[in-house]
Amino acid sequence: MDNNSRNVLVITPSEEISKRVEAALSSHNEINLENEANTLTTLNGKAMELACKNDVILFTTDPKSETDIDALRALAKGHKDNTVFIALTRGDISLAEARELNKAGANEVLPYQTSEAELNQQIQHWIKEKYNANSQVAPSEGQSGKIIAVSQTRGGVGSTTVAVNLADQLISTKSRFNKKAKNKVALVDLDFQFGTVGSFLDIKEQDNMLQLAVDGRMPDLTFLKQSMVSLPNGLSVLPAPSKFAPINILKKDQVAAILDILKAEYDYVIVDMPRALVDWVGPIFERADKLYLVSDTSVPSIRQARRLIDFFSEGNLALPIELLINHESKPFFLSQHHKEAAKALERDFKHWIPDDPIIARKAVDCGKPISAVSPRSKLSKAFKTLAKDVLTAFPVAQHKSEIN
Ligand SMILES: Nc1ncnc2c1ncn2[C@@H]1O[C@H](COP(=O)(O)OP(=O)(O)OP(=O)(O)O)[C@@H](O)[C@H]1O
Ligand SMILES: [Mg+2]
Structure with missing residues (x-):
């Protein structure tokens, strides 16, 4: 893998969503897109390995599912490579549910219906964030203790x-x-x-x-x-x-x-x-x-x-x-x-x-x-x-x- 290539993984049992993400990123040759026709929870131990290998992980989830939240939390806490987690979920979830996903480790929460253009924009935005964060040797001055x-x-x-x-x-x-x-x-x-x-x-x-x-x-x-x-x-x-x-x-x-x-x-x-x-x-x-x-x-x-x-x-x-x-x-x-x-x-x-x-x-x-x-x-x-x-x-x- 050369230094400019980026790895994006989609974890979803939904073929429709994985196709949409594929279409959203089709013009980006630098992105290696992979797909796991699975849920976050059923991946169990394999999820951690995937988190280390990928820059961005998009996954579909039901915020009402405690096992999904637990799996995300374990994953986000355990890996060390600033992997970005983007949750795709129902459009009608409450603010509290979205916050719960954020707290568990999702960097972004998007509705299933997000358009290809918006998906593309969000993924690019988070890749940029990740690499900017990594390029800083230390946190900014005046940080709180x-x-x-x-x-x-x-x-x-x-x-x-x-x-x-x-x-x-x-x-x-x-x-x-x-x-x-x-x-x-x-x-x-x-x-x-x-x-x-x-x-x-x-x-x-x-x-x-x-x-x-x-x-x-x-x-x-x-x-x-x-x-x-x-x-x-x-x-x-x-x-x-x-x-x-x-x-x-x-x-x-x-x-x-x-x-x-x-x-x-x-x-x-x-x-x-x-x-x-x-x-x-x-x-x-x-x-x-x-x-x-x-x-x-x-x-x-x-x-x-x-x-x-x-x-x-x-x-x-x-x-x-x-x-x-x-x-x-x-x-x-x-x-x-x-x-x-x-x-x-x-x-x-x-x-x-x-x-x-x-x-x-x-x-x-x-x-x-x-x-x-x-x-x-x-x-x-x-x-x-x-x-x-x-x-x-x-x-x-x-x-x-x-x-x-
Ligand atoms: N690694 C260690 N080896 C030997 N003695 C130790 C060690 N760690 C702590 N102690 C001793 O054990 C005793 C209890 O330690 P400490 O007061 O730190 O425990 P604590 O969990 O804060 O207790 P408390 O419940 O009273 O707050 C102290 O006398 C301390 O010197
Ligand atoms: Mg004490």
Whole structure:
């Protein structure tokens, strides 16, 4: 295939539609058009392979079919090549249904009746978009920061350890695209009642967040600047209250405002999530660019992971959720148990953090990140790898530290 040729695939059981697309693209010699007389759902595993090979995939779908939506979501989430998905569907679908398709990963939703000329125009438009996006090495300047949420499948599995050490490594690990400036990173402890970020990092107890919740005020930048503690490595931390308070005293719009302000100020905002699924976790899901679900591989944790993934996805269908296995080094070969667990969760076990109680304990007792007490340990390296993954997925074009 030469560099200018483009691959377009039509997935539809309808002969009429595949013929229409063929006619729409007949004058484009650079386009290799293929056809799968199938539905998205029945393609199953093959769909992923097709998504990697094609620039544009047009498919017919019924937005009422949950299996179609699930198949699209899995496909759009799983592939990495900016494949464009164009859904062809009934002309009378509701706005909510169209949005559902968009959220699941469809770049465009068109009615079955779309004319050949319009189909041609849309396909050309999306090919152009795809190649323009790929030609940009990094996102545009002044981009908003990325929000990475960290949650857990059971208490004590290590989500605070992950949030703290990921934030720490994001500061010190240089981005592939900009090696000069440090990343500006905020760590927010939204484990409102039981947050331990403050003690993990030896931060003096303070109750600014509690006061905000009690007063029912909306946070602004000044409030956050006064409430955040700046550590010697440059990490800014918003600790959870040290006193107990009812969890629902904090309100949705306050959480939303905290995140929106921090997103504008920092390159990365790491959120240690509460265990309780209160209504104000909604704004976190809506804004998060990625969620790490920290777990072990025990059966109860995997079951809980399944329930949580479903719950989180309801809050934001497009939210990428990655499983992070704590207390286990990556095995050379996955055991049958691991394979079955990964299958049940419909995702790979991508991240593994080894068990190292001595170093983990030392870091907590010193009130420092693991990199400060044992930079060469496997534990420290595992967090560095995790941070690199975030930096690769979300490169920073111009650091906020350079702008401010
Ligand atoms: N990979 C690891 N190896 C050894 N010990 C670890 C590891 N990860 C975390 N720990 C230890 O496990 C304990 C619980 O960790 P952490 O507080 O991060 O869990 P959590 O999921 O946030 O708990 P909580 O439910 O209380 O919020 C801590 O003492 C921590 O040092
Ligand atoms: Mg915790």
